[in-house]
Amino acid sequence: MPNGRCRLHGGLSPGAPKGNRNALKHGRYTAEALARRREVAALVRAMRALAGAAEEGE
Template sequence: MQPANLADAPRCGARTRSGAACRSPAVRGRKRCRMHGGTNGGPPKGNRNARKHGNRSAEAEEQLKIVRAADRDLRIAAKLHRGLALRSGEIDHMIRSLRKYNR
């Protein structure tokens, strides 16, 4: 035997697999029972997908660019020191970087 307030509670609005309406009472403040998603609070509050970690910020990208250029310069200088031949792209890069440093 159910209490009177449960018997008068609004019913779940979902349909069962047989096509009949669900006869369970809806969760308070919701339109579905606990078995049909009434206890699910939905997505988290706020847009957590938009949180930034800073790894791809403008400052980090600029620092990465400087580090990559320095690494390339060092690798080219090591090749020159060992007497290895430079590729055409490496020669062009050295010319551009020398012009930049001589300004």
């Protein structure tokens, strides 16, 4: 509506607040956290490959 109010409820304009403050609440999707998870996943893959190679050698 032109006056900036919700036409159904009369409150302020609906919608999310400016900026993504919700993601900063826990930091799960920061660049550092994503990089750390990728690194851990790569280490787990390497350990599984190494364990598989050791089992084949027995």
